[in-house]
Amino acid sequence: MNSQQVLPILYGGATSPFARMTKIYGDFLDVEFTYKSIDIYSAEFIDPFNPLRQIPTLVTEKDEAIYDSRTIFSFFEHLANQPNEKTDFQETTRISLALGMSDACLQYRMETVLPEDAQNQVKLDKLKQRMNRCVAKLESFADITHSKNVNLEQIVLACALEYLDFRYTKEWRNACPKLSNWLSEFSMRTDMQETRPPQA
Secondary structure: OOOOOOOOEEEEOOOOHHHHHHHHHHHHOOOOOEEEEOOOOOOHHHOOOOOOOOOOEEEOOOOOEEOOHHHHHHHHHHHOOOOOOOOOHHHHHHHHHHHHHHHHHHHHHHHHOOOHHHOOHHHHHHHHHHHHHHHHHHHHOHHHHHOOOOOHHHHHHHHHHHHHHHHOOOOHHHHOHHHHHHHHHHOOOHHHHHOOOOOO
C-alpha cells in the first residue's frame, strides 16, 4: 500500500453495536480503512457528512459519506470484490431482525438513562416485549444460522446478542440455550474481544 494513500474513515463509538459490527465485518473482509471512535453527541464535524449525526458513518477518500450500517456492509463488500447481490432473502431477513433487536435495545437504553420521573414505562414495557420476541425468534433460527461458516449474519447476530447482555439483560440466555452456547464460543474470537464495549 502506498504510504500516501488516503483510506476511508469509519466513525463509530465505543458502545455502538452498529459501529462494532461494521468494523468487525470490514476487518473480516480485509478491507483497508481507518477506524475512529468519537463522542457522537459533540461530533458537530460529522453533520455535513451525515445530517442524522449517527454512527456508524463512513467517509470515503473522496469525502463522500456512506451510512447506515447496511449500506456500509455493502460498500465493504464492494471494496473486497465480494458479490453483494443478496438472493437468500431469509438470511437478509434474519439480519434485519438482529439489527432491529439492536435498535430496540438502543431505544431501551436511551429511555432508561432519563430521570426516573421522565421515563415512559409503557414504552419500556413495549421495548422489552419486542426484544424478547426478537431473541426468541432468532433462537428458532439457530440451527440454520450456526451451520454456516463465519459470515455477515453471524457477526451481526453476535454483536446484537452481546448488546442485549450489555444494555438489557442476560436472562434471555436461559430461554435461548442454542444462541447462548453459540455466542459463548463465537465471542472468543479476537475481533469480538477487541471491540467489546468497556465494562461489557
